[in-house]
Amino acid sequence: MSTVEMLSEAVQKGRVKDVLTLIEAGLEEGLSAQELLDEGLLKGMSLLGVRFKNNEVFVPEVLLAARALNKGSEALKPRLIEAGVAAKGRAVIGTVKGDLHDIGKNLVKMMLEGSGFEIVDLGVDVSDEAFVAAIQQHRPDVLCLSALLTTTMGQQRSVVEAVTAAGLRDEVKILVGGAPVTQRFCTEIGADGYAPDAASAAELATASLAA
Amino acid sequence: MSSRQRVKNALDHKATDVVPIDFGSTGVTGIHVRTVGALRDHYGLEKRPVRVVEACQMLGEVDDELQEIIGLDCLPLFGRWNWFNIDDTRLHEQITPWGQSVLIAEDIDLTTDGRGDVYCHAAGDRSFAPSGKMPAKGFFFDAIERNLEVDDDALDPADNLEEYGPIAEEDLRFFADAAARAAATGKAVVASFGGTGLGDIAFVPGMSLRNPKGIRGIEEWYISTVTRQDYIAEVFDRQIDIAIANYERLWSAIGENVDVVFTCGADFGTQESQFCSVETFNRLWLPHYRRMNDWIHTHTTWKVMKHSCGSIVPLIPSLIEAGFDIINPVQINAAGMDPHWLKDTYGDQVTFWGGGIDTQRVLPFGTSEEVRRHVREQYQTMGAGGGFVFNSVHNIQANVPIENVVAMIETLRSLRAGV
Numbered sequence: 001m002s003t004v005e006m007l008s009e010a011v012q013k014g015r016v017k018d019v020l021t022l023i024e025a026g027l028e029e030g031l032s033a034q035e036l037l038d039e040g041l042l043k044g045m046s047l048l049g050v051r052f053k054n055n056e057v058f059v060p061e062v063l064l065a066a067r068a069l070n071k072g073s074e075a076l077k078p079r080l081i082e083a084g085v086a087a088k089g090r091a092v093i094g095t096v097k098g099d100l101h102d103i104g105k106n107l108v109k110m111m112l113e114g115s116g117f118e119i120v121d122l123g124v125d126v127s128d129e130a131f132v133a134a135i136q137q138h139r140p141d142v143l144c145l146s147a148l149l150t151t152t153m154g155q156q157r158s159v160v161e162a163v164t165a166a167g168l169r170d171e172v173k174i175l176v177g178g179a180p181v182t183q184r185f186c187t188e189i190g191a192d193g194y195a196p197d198a199a200s201a202a203e204l205a206t207a208s209l210a211a
Numbered sequence: 212m213s214s215r216q217r218v219k220n221a222l223d224h225k226a227t228d229v230v231p232i233d234f235g236s237t238g239v240t241g242i243h244v245r246t247v248g249a250l251r252d253h254y255g256l257e258k259r260p261v262r263v264v265e266a267c268q269m270l271g272e273v274d275d276e277l278q279e280i281i282g283l284d285c286l287p288l289f290g291r292w293n294w295f296n297i298d299d300t301r302l303h304e305q306i307t308p309w310g311q312s313v314l315i316a317e318d319i320d321l322t323t324d325g326r327g328d329v330y331c332h333a334a335g336d337r338s339f340a341p342s343g344k345m346p347a348k349g350f351f352f353d354a355i356e357r358n359l360e361v362d363d364d365a366l367d368p369a370d371n372l373e374e375y376g377p378i379a380e381e382d383l384r385f386f387a388d389a390a391a392r393a394a395a396t397g398k399a400v401v402a403s404f405g406g407t408g409l410g411d412i413a414f415v416p417g418m419s420l421r422n423p424k425g426i427r428g429i430e431e432w433y434i435s436t437v438t439r440q441d442y443i444a445e446v447f448d449r450q451i452d453i454a455i456a457n458y459e460r461l462w463s464a465i466g467e468n469v470d471v472v473f474t475c476g477a478d479f480g481t482q483e484s485q486f487c488s489v490e491t492f493n494r495l496w497l498p499h500y501r502r503m504n505d506w507i508h509t510h511t512t513w514k515v516m517k518h519s520c521g522s523i524v525p526l527i528p529s530l531i532e533a534g535f536d537i538i539n540p541v542q543i544n545a546a547g548m549d550p551h552w553l554k555d556t557y558g559d560q561v562t563f564w565g566g567g568i569d570t571q572r573v574l575p576f577g578t579s580e581e582v583r584r585h586v587r588e589q590y591q592t593m594g595a596g597g598g599f600v601f602n603s604v605h606n607i608q609a610n611v612p613i614e615n616v617v618a619m620i621e622t623l624r625s626l627r628a629g630v
Contacts (some may be wrong), residue, residue: 004529014434014437014438021464032480055484055485057483058485058488059486059487060433060434060437060483060486060487061437063430063433063434064434064437064438097346097347097348098346098347098348098349099346099349100344100346100349100353101353103429103430106430112503113212125346125349129572130311148574148609149608150571150575150608151349151350151569151608151609151610152348152349153346153531154610179481179482179571180571181415194484196482197483197484
C-alpha cells in the first residue's frame with residue numbers, strides 16, 4: 001500500500017497520530033502537499049462519506065475521521081499556502097435562528113471539508129442578518145442552512161428571503177437540510193438544493209460549483 | 212373496560228374494546244404548553260395559566276378536563292425534581308417569550324435577555340454558568356455544553372455518574388403518594404423514575420449539574436462510543452447498579468400502582484439511518500438494558516418502555532432481545548419505518564406506543580382532512596390485535612395548527628365510537 005493510500009486509510013479510521021506520521025513520511029518521499037491532501041486526506045473522507053451513505057459506518061466514525069482530517073489539513077496548510085493551492089470552493093454554513101442543534105450541520109461541514117471546500121461556520125442559532133453579512137463578507141459559492149425542528153425549518157425560508165432582499169440571491173447557491181426538511185419544502189421556499197444526508201450534501205455542493 | 216385494563220390488554224397483545232390513547236404520560240409523549248393552552252381555548256375551558264410539567268421541553272399539563280375530552284387512558288408519574296434538578300412542586304406564574312401565562316418551577320425565570328434568549332441554571336443556582344438555553348424564536352430549552360476538555364489520563368467513570376444515586380426517602384414517598392393517587396383514577400400509570408437513559412444525548416451535557424465533569428460534549432460522547440468503549444461500559448454498568456437498587460425500593464413502596472416504566476430516551480436513529488451498528492449496540496448497550504429489564508420482569512409487574520427516534524429497523528430485534536416491552540415513538544416517516552411492515556413483522560413481540568400520527572409533516576403542515584385520513588389509517592393498521600397505544604410520533608410541538616390537533620382528537624373520538 002502506498003503512503004497516500006495508507007493516509008486515506010488512517011483518515012477513515014480516525015487515527016490522528018498515523019495521519020501526522022504519514023504526512024511527514026509522504027513529504028520526505030517527495031510527494032507534494034496537494035497530492036497528500038487530494039489523494040490521502042480528502043480521498044479518505046470521500047470514501048468514508050460513501051460508506052456513511054451506505055450505512056456501513058455511522059455518525060461517531062465520521063466525527064472521528066473529521067478530527068483526523070482537520071489535524072492533517074492543519075499540518076499541510078503552510079505548504080499548501082506556499083504552493084498557492086486554492087480551495088475548490090467556499091461555503092458558509094449555519095443552523096438557523098431558534099435552533100441550537102449542530103450535529104447534522106457539523107457532519108455536512110466535515111463532508112464539505114472532505115470535498116475540498118473552505119468553510120465559514122457561523123454556528124447555531126444564526127440570524128438572517130448574520131447569514132446575509134457572512135455572504136457579503138466571505139462571498140461564498142454555497143450557503144448551507146440546517147434546521148432540526150419543525151418549529152425552526154420555517155426560518156430557512158426567512159433566510160432565503162433575506163438573501164434575496166439584500167440583492168445577493170444570484171451570487172450564492174442555497175442548500176437546505178435537516179431532519180424534517182424535504183425536497184418539496186426546498187422547492188417551496190426557493191432554495192437551490194436539498195440533501196437527505198451529509199455525504200449527499202457535499203456531492204450537491206460540488207455539483208453546484210459547476211452549475 | 213377501565214383505561215388501565217385497556218392499556219394492560221394492549222400491552223399483553225390481547226383485544227381491547229377500543230385502542231388506548233396517551234398524551235402526556237411521559238416527557239416523550241406529551242404536548243407543548245402552548246398547544247395545551249390553545250386546546251383549552253378551543254374547547255372553551257376556563258382561561259388559566261397552564262402548568263409546565265416538563266420544563267426543558269416546555270410540555271404542558273394535560274389536565275383532567277382535556278383528559279376527558281381526548282379520552283386518555285394513561286397518567287404520568289413524574290418525580291419531584293425536573294431535568295434541571297429544580298423542585299417542580301413549587302410553582303410561580305411566568306409569561307413565556309411567546310406571551311403565554313404559565314405555571315412553572317419557581318427557580319425558572321422566563322425573562323428574556325437583550326437578545327430574546329432565556330437561560331436556566333442547574334438547581335436554580337445562578338452562581339454557576341447556565342445549563343440550558345431557550346433561544347429567541349425557540350419554544351424549549353436545550354442543554355448548554357460545558358467543560359468540553361477531556362483529559363484521558365484523569366477520566367473517571369464516577370464523573371459521568373455524578374447525577375445518579377440512591378433516591379432520597381422523601382422522594383420515594385413523593386413517588387409512592389403520587390402513584391397511589393394516579394392509580395386510584397383507574398388509568399394506567401406510566402412512571403419516569405429517571406437514571407437509566409444510557410447515553411441519552413439530552414442528558415450527557417449534565418444540565419442538572421452545576422459544574423459537570425467527565426465526558427460532557429455531545430460530539431465527544433458520540434466519538435467515545437467508538438474510542439472509549441470500556442469507559443462507557445463502566446458508566447452504564449454502574450448506572451444500572453444504581454437503578455436496580457432504586458427499583459427495589461420503588462417496587463416495595465409503589466408496587467402495582469405503576470403499570471409502565473419509561474426507562475430510556477437514548478436515540479439510536481437518525482432520519483435516514485442509525486447512530487451505531489447493530490454490533491456496537493449489541494456489545495455496548497444490550498447487556499446493560501438486558502440486566503435492567505430482566506430485573507424488572509423478574510421482580511415486578513411493570514412493563515418497560517424504550518424511546519428512540521428515527522430509523523431503527525435493524526436494531527428492533529436487539530431491542531426486543533434486550534427485553535423491552537414497548538417501543539416509542541415509532542417514527543413512521545423515517546427510513547424503513549413503514550407501519551404495516553413494523554406491525555406485521557414485530558407487532559406480536561413488542562407494543563408500539565406512538566406512530567399514531569406523523570409529526571414532521573402531517574400534523575404541523577398537512578390539512579385537517581389529511582390528518583383525519585392519516586389518523587384513521589394508523590389507528591386501524593397499528594391497533595389491530597392489541598400491541599398499540601395511540602400517541603403521536605414524539606411530543607406535539609408549539610407550532611402545530613390547533614385545527615389539526617382537534618381533527619386528530621375528533622377522529623379518535625369517532626373511531627372509538629365505531630363511526
